[in-house]
Amino acid sequence: MSFDWSEFEHVTKVDPAKRLPESIDVLRHTDAVIVGGSDGVTEENSLAVFERLRAEFPDLPLVQEPYRSAHVSKRTVEVADAVFVPAVYNGDKTNFVEKHVGFFTELARKSEDVTGSGLPFVGSVLASKGRELVAELADGVVGEGYVVQNPDSKVAGLTNVEEHYTPEQVAGAALATESFYGFPIFYIEYSGRYGGPEDVSAAAPFLDETALLYGGGIGSRAQTDEILDAGADAVVVGDCFHEDTERFLETVPTT
Template structure:
């Protein structure tokens, strides 16, 4: 299954550890939903959020973006359209190379060898579900090249990020994403702070096939427009969806 990115410019990041707004009609204007987070996230609340969104808006694609093996199950894979796994360029080895090598090492083994095995990304999923889970996982799993630019964010702490990138380094990571690693997504993540257009402009000039996402501090139509005009294919809006749905609506491009 592939996703047609044409027409996708506004993405909502839903934290399953936070309650959904009583009225989730604000999602009517978004083009895609990513469900994921770090603090207090579980497989159960992830699945609940995915199902609630999919049942209310079945035409909106839903990604699961797990940060822990505990967040993934056969049920979440079946409920989401894709499982998007971040590879954090400025994070520690586990969050760029280690987890992904271990994952595909286990996937490549015979099913009988997987009994009792654990995976850094999907935990005991394959060990407990066998060959059907292997097929489901490989069909729906996609990589995201990630740069985390807010050192005090949970995303930075979780991923072992201890330094931000210059715009030139962001551009280099974007170029590597498209020409070397072949990930379909490159994500510049400011995690609740507004980074402005500079990193987006740097990355955009190197990307033709790869989708460029920007997330962080988008709380107005002006900021959304500035980032999109800088070259992002889509903006990712999270905090204000949970905290202030009316402000969230203002981030949706006209």
């Protein structure tokens, strides 16, 4: 699915390992949902979230952001509109090149759980029709240039981020995302802490085709507006959706 980010300003990140609010009706006020997390996420709880979201909001764009390939299956791919895979620039190499090669290696090795049964095999590698189906699956995978700016966060620990980038380095990462790697998304992640507009302002001038997303600590409309005014295409809101749906509504920009 191709996303028109000019129509998106507010994205909700739903963690499948966390309990959903009793009513998720507030999601009618968001533009898209990313399903993903790092702790306690499984294919099963991811699929359960996708199925509930799709049942209640059939036209809402839904994205899976898996931390590892085990979270992805034929069923999750069928219900999601895309799979976003982060490339963490300021993490270690395991969370950049090695992670992506490993991710696609696992896709190539999976059989029934990803591509369906009855496919021809040559050794452990899918052959003929099997390769075509895996290639079709891979076409739905979208790379994200990703900068983790809160070294004390759980995601920083998992990706071995020891230092945050300076605004100048964020600008360089943004430029590399669009001009070198060709990723359609650049994501500035503060993970539970509001980082303000400085990094967004540094990155925005270097992105024309690539969408700029900011996530972390958004808890008010004023913060949403500040980030959007600095040049972000969309804010990503997660914690307050799970914790306080009234406060979540306060993060939705007025249009």
